[in-house]
Amino acid sequence: MRSEGPGLGGAGALAAGVLAILGLPLLGLSDYAMRVATLTALYAVAATGWTLIGGFANQVSLGQATMFGIGGYVSTLLFARWGVTPWLGGAAGAALAALVAIALGGVAFRLRGHYFALITLALAEMVRIVVEYDQPLTGGAQGLSVPLVRNSLVLLQFARARDYYEIAALLLLAALALSRAIAGWPLGYELRAVYDDEIAAALAGVNVRRAKMRAFVAGAILTALAGTVYAQFTGFIDPDSVLSIPLSIQLALYAIVGGARTWWGPLAGAALLVPLGELMTSSEAGAGAGITKVLYGLILVAMVIVEPDGLAALLNRRRRGARAQA
Amino acid sequence: MLQLTRVSKHFGGLAVLREVSFTIERGEIVGLIGPNGAGKSTLFNLICGLARPNTGAISFAGRRIDGLPAHRVCALGLAKTSQLVRIFPGMSVTDNALVGALLRTRNIRQARSIAMAALERLGLGHAAYLSASDLGLVDRMRLELARALCTEPALLLVDELLAGLGPAEVNVTLELLRRLHSQGLTLAIIEHNLGALMRLCGRVLALDAGRLIAEGSPEAVSRDPRVVESYLGGAAGDA
Amino acid sequence: MALLQALVNGVLVGGVYALVSVGLTLVFGVMEIVNFAQGEFLMLGMYIAYLGFVGFHLDPLVSALLAFGLLFGLGMAIEAGLVRPVLKGSQLGHIFLTVGLSVALQNGALALFGGDFRAVQTPYQVSALALGPVRLSVPYLLAFGWAGAVSAALHLFLTRTGFGRAMRAVAANSTAATLCGVNVARVRMVAFALGCGLAGLAGAVILPYAYVFPTVGFQYIVIMFTVVVLGGLGNVNGAIAAALLVGVVQSVSTLFFPTVLENLLVFTLFVLVLSIRPAGLLGRAHAL
Structure with a gap:
């Protein structure tokens, strides 16, 4: 509901945040902890991609995982079949995701309301069906392994989790920087106007379709890049892990819990929920399978009822309250 | 400057406008x-x-615009203000007007000064930093006018x-x-x-x-x- | 001959799609929200019928009434407790409330029942009627019969009763309906509950020929959306016609394409319709 400012404090806090993100491995955390941190960073990037369109413009995508999967599958296929470095493969995946976003937006952004959510959901299912069907190329439902070659920056393969983490952290900083910049660009103002009232925005001269399209494409690229790094990091992808509707929902959940209208909300949400999820899955007995996800669902329900603008709004309110008292 | 030639509009079977012409x-x-x-x-x-x-033509400044x-x-x-005052309640008063000004400049600082000038012109300068949702009805209406004026x-x-x-x-x-x-x-x-x-x-x-x-x-x-x-x-x- | 058989199967399956989709489109028409948990209500209906069968030897076609009643009640509670608070808010809340419910219900079922595929054994499970060269599978036929009966009852309710007419009035224009003294809050509650109840009933009637498992609702949900959009969001008669069409498209496409791709064609149809005729093949414009 509030207008966008830099959000978390001034330049000092920002610099401290950057250093904290990059310097995390210096704490000497275990390899497992660094793996969780890497996952957190990658999901935060993907969720940031969702938030550019879902949070900033209130155009809810239920198929953001499609972009994640495109990033993962394109780079992995190029690498596994033709030995193309994932650096290039990631760029190719991002380009394809951008094209898909343009095609999809071309259809969906002519309509208002729930059509965007429905059409992203349908597309996500179509892509999954095709990937599962074309087994000779994509490995089908069994998935696809990234060939392990050697520890190499050129091939984006590392022996230690902390090396992946540094790549993920750099991508995260780039994503956050882009998201924060967009909030201050004319595009950011236009998206907030679209969020509040599309018709009023059009009457004020905003090219509503163009604004949505730019945000959607930028978000698709971010999410696809996260997908590429994710594939390299885990060494294995299948439709369930990178192309599923539950993943799309999960990405949105991170953004919503943290605050979908802020540039740092998706990171806050991911930092809270990814480690929690990992913790619960690892401690979960076989019989209790699904409890984590039940919790996710309940958190989502509670969040949209209590505070649809997420933790960011709660923080803002407290800060406002403090200011009012002072 | 504005010319309507035999403009008709119907929703389903219901004719709402029939062959309206004026300048x-x-x-x-x-x-x-x-x-x-x-x-x-x-x-x-x-x-x-x-x-x-559905039929007919609308021209503005010598161009077809329908x-x-x-x-x-x-x-x-050609700008319009709405019957149901439509502001952006989640944005500040200045940012509301600024969105209109973005049509004329993509520089935020310039857009902001255009917005401030329009707010001053309509007597809303004092409210520039409030949230638009805090305005009363009269001020909301002024704000919508200001936003329209920002599109020049x-x-x-x-x-x-x-x-x-x-x-x-x-x-x-x-x-x-x-x-x-x-x-x-x-x-x-x-x-x-x-x-x-x-x-x-x-x-x-x-x-x-x-x-x-x-x-x-x-x-x-x-x-x-x-x-x-x-x-x-x-x-x-x-x- | 195969084509004729596929057509008949498609219509029979389409009848069940109609049952679920009508609830979805009704809720959209009245409340302007898309219930993304509709598939999970179908899943719950299947489990209710399954438990009724295992525990009390109730035929699923009988438990259908029970499933309808239970889910109607659950729907009322959900509407009053969860949906109503977010109705005034942004689209994000509208969507993620039911998405969250769907995730919670799906995984709740997983925790409760495990991931196994379960089915019931009815005496008529494998029987079929021969109608000339065409075979009519009895479970499909019974489900279709149920769907037809309920659709007819629903039609009567919406056109002949005062409350049903009020519901249509709210769907057409809730402000005007309020001005005319319609209790919009109650209409919304009943519409949402009806949507849930119909999904539960549909779940029970398909149990004789379909497996139940926690994510089964997901197999139906995108199809339901396709149906609802093809029929025009909020348009009950459109949804019924579109449901039959989708059933037929799906069924006929298996003659030419591998079964795994049957939904691909349906979704392609969905995207095509949205790009060419966004108000639906048979629908009235709701968006622009």
């Missing part, structure tokens, strides 16, 4: 009257690009600005519109407050059941038997 010249203040359901707001929506006519999307029409210098229109369509205002506020608003007009803005105004229209407009168009039934000076139109009848019929229907 508005630069520098005029034109009033549009008619009972509820006469098609006034639909007419404005067709002109500003929120909907497209079928253009609203933001393109706005870019050509040559013609402004005003849809029922005075509804819900007290007599003092009506006077202030009329004064405001007159001042904007004297600064070079052409105005077309939908209004139920006929007294106010008479004081403001040089020419009045009367719509009834989607047809243009009278056109001329306010005095002449208000005495036109068809207009009187349409209003009496409408009033009877409303009561």
Whole structure:
């Protein structure tokens, strides 16, 4: 509901945040902890991609995982079949995701309301069906392994989790920087106007379709890049892990819990929920399978009822309250 | 400056506008009257690009504009304020106006100064840093006007600005519109407050059941038997 | 001959799609929200019928009434407790409330019942009627019969009863309906509950020929959306016609394409319709 400012404090806090993100491995955390941190960073990037369109413009995508999967599958296929470095493969995946976003937006952004959510959901299912069907190329439902070659920056393969983490952290900083910049660009103002009232925005001269399209494409690229790094990091992808509707929902959940209208909300949400999820899955007995996800669902329900603008709004309110008292 | 030629619009089987033709010249203040359901707001929506006519043509400044999307029409210098005041409640007052200014400059600082100037012009300078949702009805209406002015229109369509205002506020608003007009803005105004229209407009168009039934000076139109009848019929229907 | 058989199967399956989709489109028409948990209500209906069968030897076609009643009640509670608070808010809340419910219900079922595929054994499970060269599978036929009966009852309710007419009035224009003295809040509650109840009933009637598992609702949900959009969001008759069409498209496409791709064609149809005729093949414009 509030207008966008830099959000978390001034330049000092920002610099401290950057250093904290990059310097995390210096704490000497275990390899497992660094793996969780890497996952957190990658999901935060993907969720940031969702938030550019879902949070900033209130155009809810239920198929953001499609972009994640495109990033993962394109780079992995190029690498596994033709030995193309994932650096290039990631760029190719991002380009394809951008094209898909343009095609999809071309259809969906002519309509208002729930059509965007429905059409992203349908597309996500179509892509999954095709990937599962074309087994000779994509490995089908069994998935696809990234060939392990050697520890190499050129091939984006590392022996230690902390090396992946540094790549993920750099991508995260780039994503956050882009998201924060967009909030201050004319595009950011236009998206907030679209969020509040599309018709009023059009009457004020905003090219509503163009604004949505730019945000959607930028978000698709971010999410696809996260997908590429994710594939390299885990060494294995299948439709369930990178192309599923539950993943799309999960990405949105991170953004919503943290605050979908802020540039740092998706990171806050991911930092809270990814480690929690990992913790619960690892401690979960076989019989209790699904409890984590039940919790996710309940958190989502509670969040949209209590505070649809997420933790960011709660923080803002407290800060406002403090200011009012002072 | 604005020319409508036999414009018709129907929703499903329901004809809302039938072959409406008129022109508005630069520098005029034109009033549009008619009972509820006469098609006034639909007419404005067709002109500003929120909907497209089924038949007929709309030209503005020598260009066909029917079928253009609203933001393109706005870019050509034709803005509209809405009947239900439509501001961006989640943004600050300044940012509301700034969004309009982005049509003319993509530089945020410049857009901000255009916005501030427009707010000052409408007497909203003091509220610049409030959240738009904190404004009262009169100020919201001013804010919507300010946002429209930021798009630098040559013609402004005003849809029922005075509804819900007290007599003092009506006077202030009329004064405001007159001042904007004297600064070079052409105005077309939908209004139920006929007294106010008479004081403001040089020419009045009367719509009834989607047809243009009278056109001329306010005095002449208000005495036109068809207009009187349409209003009496409408009033009877409303009561 | 195969084509004729596929057509018949498609219509029979389409009847069940109609049952679920009508609830979805009704809720959209009245409340302007898309219930993304509709598939999970179908899943719950299947489990209710399954438990009724295992525990009390109730035929699923009988438990259908029970499923309808239970889910109707659940729907009322959900509407009052969860949906109503977010109705006034942004689209994000509208969507993620039911998405969250769907995730919670799906995984709740997983925790409760495990991920196994379960089915019931009815005496008529494998029987079929021969109608000339065409075979009519009895479970499909019974489900279709149920769907037809309920659709007819629903039609009567919406056109002949005062409350049903009020519901249609709210769907057409809730402000005007309020002005005319319609209790919009109650209409919304009943519409939402009806949507849930119909999904539950549909779940029960398909149990004789379909497996139940926690994510089964997901197999139906995108199809339901396709149906609802093809029929025009909020348009009940459109949804019924579109459901039959989708059933037929799906069924006929298996003659030419591998079964795994049957939904691909349906979704392609969905995207095509949205790009060419967004108001739906048979629908009225709701968006622009």
